[in-house]
Amino acid sequence: MSLNAYLILSAILFFIGMIGVLRRKNLLMLFFSTEIMLNAVNVGLAAVSKFHEDLTGQMFAFFIIAIAASEVAIGLGLLILWYKKNGSINLDNLQNMKG
Amino acid sequence: MFEIVAFYLFAFLTVTMFSITVFTNNSLYALSSLAAGMIFISAFFFLLGAEFLGAVQIVVYTGAVMALYAFGMMFFDSLSTVKENIKNPRLVFLLTGIASLIVVLIFTAPIIATNIEAHYPINSEWGNSQQVGLVLFTKYLVPFEVAAVMLLVAMIGGIILAGKKMDVSYSELSEEQIDKLEEEKER
DSSP states (O other): OOHHHHHHHHHHHHHHHHHHHHHOOBHHHHHHHHHHHHHHHHHHHHHHHHHTTBTHHHHHHHHHHHHHHHHHHHHHHHHHHHHHHHSOOBGGGGGGOOO | OHHHHHHHHHHHHHHHHHHHHHHOSOHHHHHHHHHHHHHHHHHHHHHTTOHHHHHHIIIIIIIIIHHHHHHHHTTTTTTSOOOOOOSOHHHHHHHHHHHHHHHHHHHHHHHHHSOOOOSSBOOTTSOHHHHHHHHHHHTSHHHHHHHHHHHHHHHHHHHHHHTTTOOSOGGGSOHHHHHHHHHHHHO
16 A cells, blocks of 8 residues: 555545534534544654654654543533523534623 | 455444434433444554554453443433534535545654654564553653643542532431422422
8 A cells, every 4th residue: 555545544534524623513523623634643743753764753642642641631621610590502502602 | 365355344344333423412322332443443553563553442441431431321310302503514524525535644744745754663573562562661751741730730639629519428328308308409
């Protein structure tokens, strides 16, 4: 397999994730789509790392995984807080925010 | 031959799974298919000779992150449908495609254009985990420590955010006490 095949796959997965971010109004789905996008980037980085015989790509993939893990912890905490306050996880409710 | 078959098989599987995640209306299906997709993604890491990354993918994503989502979903009734009205769905799809294409082009352009020299070349003598450890603990030690601190801060922040207004522990109360509390709340 060539580098292009992996990069095209990575682009397709990123595209799916981006559709999710733009289309879904359910905040939980928004988090899922973000995870998909981060994973797509990881595949691309690992492929570049292999085909250029350089470990830097894999290192960046590790740090992206670490960032994804902390994003989930904080994001889910905020989501639970928002649900306790409003009783729904609809993105449109966020438009009602007033300072 | 093996690599080609494996690549196309897992590519098909991941794309299907992630499509289900994005397009389904049921949060439970979305969670399960996302977990499956994460496992299939790890297959690509194994194919690419990044065994350690593949193992981390399975352990961290499908083990930790998915479990965290599953626990988080218990806090809100995730099966209630969320109204999703989009005024112009075709425009959204078109804009998504264009935007992601531009992003991919921007990030891949330098790779195609120039000859890249390896900073930390892959040494075929050692295994992947050994090399990753060597580079991580020599060249990337400071980012590694920063990531550790970030994870700690995120963990504490998550606990504080999710645990707010939980001054009463329901698990330590008897049934009568809980009923009394609920009545007081309604009043």
